[in-house]
Amino acid sequence: xxxxxxxxxxxxxxxxAGCGGGGKSAQAGAEKGKPASLTxxxxxxDQEIVTIxxxxxxxxxxxxxxxxxxxxxxxxxAQQKFATAAQGGSAPDIMRSEVAWVADYASxxxxxPLDGYVSAQDRGDYLPSALAYDQYQGxxxxxxxxxxxxxxxxNRRLLKEKxxxxxxxTMDELKADIAKFAGGRTFGFYMRGDSYWLQPFIWAFGGxxxxxxxxxxLVNDAQSVQGVQFAxxxxxxxxxxxxxxxxxxxxxxMTAFKTGKVAMIFNGPWSTTDVLSGREFTDKxxxxxxxxxxxxxxxGSPVGGHNYTIYAGTKAPxxxxxxxxxxxxxxxxxxxxxxxxxxxxxxxxYSDPKVTGNPLVAGFQAVMEKATARPVHxxxxxxxxxxxxxxxxxxxxxxxxxxxxxxVAKAWQQLYKF
Amino acid sequence: MAATAPxxxxxxxxxxxxxxxxxxxxxxxxxxxLVPVTVVMxxxxxxxxxxxxxxxxxxxxxxxxxxxFLPASYQFVGLKNYTELLTGREGNFYPVLARTVVWTGxxxxxxxxxxxxxxxxxxxxxxxxxxxxxxxxxxxAVPTYVAAFGWRYMFNGDYGLFNQVLQGLGMAPRAWLNxxxxxxxxxxxxxxxxxxxxMMVAMLGGLQSINQDLYEAAEVDGASPFQxxxxxxxxxLRSVSSTVILLGTIWTFNMFNVIYLxxxxxxxxxxxxLVTHAYIxxxxxxxxxxxxxxxxxxxxxxxxxxxAYRRVTRSDKEVWA
Numbered sequence: 001x002x003x004x005x006x007x008x009x010x011x012x013x014x015x016x017a018g019c020g021g022g023g024k025s026a027q028a029g030a031e032k033g034k035p036a037s038l039t040x041x042x043x044x045x046d047q048e049i050v051t052i053x054x055x056x057x058x059x060x061x062x063x064x065x066x067x068x069x070x071x072x073x074x075x076x077x078a079q080q081k082f083a084t085a086a087q088g089g090s091a092p093d094i095m096r097s098e099v100a101w102v103a104d105y106a107s108x109x110x111x112x113p114l115d116g117y118v119s120a121q122d123r124g125d126y127l128p129s130a131l132a133y134d135q136y137q138g139x140x141x142x143x144x145x146x147x148x149x150x151x152x153x154x155n156r157r158l159l160k161e162k163x164x165x166x167x168x169x170t171m172d173e174l175k176a177d178i179a180k181f182a183g184g185r186t187f188g189f190y191m192r193g194d195s196y197w198l199q200p201f202i203w204a205f206g207g208x209x210x211x212x213x214x215x216x217x218l219v220n221d222a223q224s225v226q227g228v229q230f231a232x233x234x235x236x237x238x239x240x241x242x243x244x245x246x247x248x249x250x251x252x253x254m255t256a257f258k259t260g261k262v263a264m265i266f267n268g269p270w271s272t273t274d275v276l277s278g279r280e281f282t283d284k285x286x287x288x289x290x291x292x293x294x295x296x297x298x299x300g301s302p303v304g305g306h307n308y309t310i311y312a313g314t315k316a317p318x319x320x321x322x323x324x325x326x327x328x329x330x331x332x333x334x335x336x337x338x339x340x341x342x343x344x345x346x347x348x349x350y351s352d353p354k355v356t357g358n359p360l361v362a363g364f365q366a367v368m369e370k371a372t373a374r375p376v377h378x379x380x381x382x383x384x385x386x387x388x389x390x391x392x393x394x395x396x397x398x399x400x401x402x403x404x405x406x407x408v409a410k411a412w413q414q415l416y417k418f
Numbered sequence: 419m420a421a422t423a424p425x426x427x428x429x430x431x432x433x434x435x436x437x438x439x440x441x442x443x444x445x446x447x448x449x450x451x452l453v454p455v456t457v458v459m460x461x462x463x464x465x466x467x468x469x470x471x472x473x474x475x476x477x478x479x480x481x482x483x484x485x486x487f488l489p490a491s492y493q494f495v496g497l498k499n500y501t502e503l504l505t506g507r508e509g510n511f512y513p514v515l516a517r518t519v520v521w522t523g524x525x526x527x528x529x530x531x532x533x534x535x536x537x538x539x540x541x542x543x544x545x546x547x548x549x550x551x552x553x554x555x556x557x558x559a560v561p562t563y564v565a566a567f568g569w570r571y572m573f574n575g576d577y578g579l580f581n582q583v584l585q586g587l588g589m590a591p592r593a594w595l596n597x598x599x600x601x602x603x604x605x606x607x608x609x610x611x612x613x614x615x616x617m618m619v620a621m622l623g624g625l626q627s628i629n630q631d632l633y634e635a636a637e638v639d640g641a642s643p644f645q646x647x648x649x650x651x652x653x654x655l656r657s658v659s660s661t662v663i664l665l666g667t668i669w670t671f672n673m674f675n676v677i678y679l680x681x682x683x684x685x686x687x688x689x690x691x692l693v694t695h696a697y698i699x700x701x702x703x704x705x706x707x708x709x710x711x712x713x714x715x716x717x718x719x720x721x722x723x724x725x726a727y728r729r730v731t732r733s734d735k736e737v738w739a
Contacts, residue, residue, distance in 0.1 A: 080702060244594075245594070246595070389685070
């Protein structure tokens with residue numbers, strides 16, 4: 001009898017706990033009279049997040065019926081994290097998606113189409129190249145926040161020391177300038193083992209990655225391989241820093257650039273706030289921005305950027321759109337430009353004095369004119385999984401460019417299923 | 419009747435009880451206590467396992483697995499995934515399996531050897547013995563991901579501690595995590611550092627349970643220290659050793675944190691073991707069916723190993739063979 005009572009008590013306790021918990025979870029975001037509670041997954045870096053929180057705060061004041069919780073996410077791995085969350089059925093209401101992720105998410109049904117929300121006038125205000133990444137299968141899936149491309153960042157003082165007044169504009173000039181640093185205590189260039197950074201070399205020699213329309217893989221064509229070969233030879237020259245750590249080379253390159261150990265790196269607008277905090281750039285004028293060097297086959301830098309997208313399963317779609325519309329206003333884009341030298345995606349933002357008076361933004365605008373758009377395809381974000389290890393093998397001298405690019409082409413064939 | 423008499427005598431029916439009723443009356447309490455554990459295990463372990471086996475027989479990936487917003491469109495393909503992996507057509511299974519076996523073997527060997535050595539040294543009365551024991555437990559107490567990040571920073575090619583020391587001594591800095599062999603050695607070092615305390619503590623416990631009189635008797639008979647070690651210590655530690663080696667092998671075989679957090683299976687997939695490869699297949703490449711196949715194969719391999727190992731090490735003195 002005593003045991004029976006004990007067991008009955010236990011069962012009652014478990015049932016009570018279960019029922020109590022179940023009741024609360026039914027509460028959704030948009031209860032009548034209470035503000036909608038939304039989540040924003042912010043993939044902005046440590047510097048940009050400060051301004052983003054300011055922007056979110058000011059938009060919460062403008063829209064009293066919406067409350068947004070900003071959850072900072074590391075950029076690396078965020079694509080998979082959102083996909084896993086959405087697959088499981090509960091993802092954040094607002095997600096900052098990189099350009100390649102939008103088509104990926106849209107093809108799996110994770111995003112809310114925004115055609116009904118964005119007015120024609122608004123559509124016209126966005127830069128067409130930036131908006132193109134949000135369009136997939138005839139619908140609009142996001143609004144662009146910032147656009148960017150890799151540029152050649154250089155330390156004017158270090159280049160002047162070697163007698164170089166203007167940054168290199170062609171690949172041959174780059175090679176010659178780097179050679180001037182050979183044997184010294186500073187280096188000319190720091191090349192990453194990440195294949196995203198390899199793309200300018202491929203486009204400079206007339207190669208390409210994928211022709212989605214023509215259903216062809218271009219990365220192992222003769223010209224692409226020529227570009228990879230040029231890069232592989234370049235990293236062996238004595239004026240280039242020996243990359244000893246592929247996993248941490250982004251941070252190592254930035255540290256080397258900020259401390260004046262290396263004169264030139266490739267990087268994008270997102271890194272400028274961090275660069276300007278380095279001791280070499282306490283005088284902002286010392287940082288130079290130039291387009292990536294051109295080669296015999298052309299010139300190109302990968303266009304990237306980030307977009308505000310809304311989760312298809314959000315409980316408050318109207319409020320979510322109103323909020324991202326506020327976050328993405330011309331004023332807020334100009335604020336991001338002023339604080340972090342990020343490029344706005346609204347034409348109207350470019351007439352704001354905060355943007356026109358910023359020489360770094362002007363420098364990046366010149367870069368954007370020479371940049372190459374990436375094809376919009378759901379597999380677009382996944383290509384780097386095979387591309388980067390292959391470039392690392394070439395970098396380390398364990399494979400020839402042709403062998404490595406053939407392997408990449410084989411892997412992409414399965415990805416794109418041409 | 420087998421049950422203990424309760425304080426209040428229940429009225430029993432005058433007719434004879436059936437076997438079933440008697441069984442239920444005697445044992446219901448035990449089974450009632452087992453129900454919560456069983457339910458939890460079925461939900462947390464059984465269901466994902468069954469679903470994993472099911473997925474491994476399909477061609478599910480991110481595009482066709484379906485979700486709240488799109489219907490599922492994957493198909494049943496039978497044992498196709500298994501044949502692709504096991505015949506080597508997929509190309510990755512055997513190299514990664516070989517590497518996992520090497521990883522496990524080298525790690526367990528060092529864990530056991532260093533753990534036993536440290537246990538022997540700490541078994542005698544030393545001054546400050548307690549301090550040493552506590553310090554040597556630190557690697558085990560620190561969460562693996564914290565340790566992994568710490569070591570990863572130390573291995574950093576440009577600014578890490580090891581290269582700074584090398585440069586300070588006038589030697590050339592090494593690219594620790596860039597080369598395949600170098601990176602493999604690096605992660606083995608970290609895993610050995612993490613795993614030794616557990617082995618050491620287990621061996622210490624085992625050493626303390628060996629009868630000290632045996633040592634004295636052997637010394638009187640003129641046995642050398644090595645002979646004493648070989649004929650008294652090792653046999654005395656046999657049951658502890660076999661258990662910790664089995665546990666260590668299974669844990670090391672599935673040690674995900676160290677490799678994923680330090681090298682992510684790189685550089686160019688040269689340090690990936692079966693678990694990290696399966697994870698990357700699932701989360702990065704989103705090929706759920708192949709990842710589930712890897713999972714089932716890992717489980718089967720470990721089950722076979724554990725069964726064979728138990729058979730081989732069984733002895734009459736084993737408590738739970």
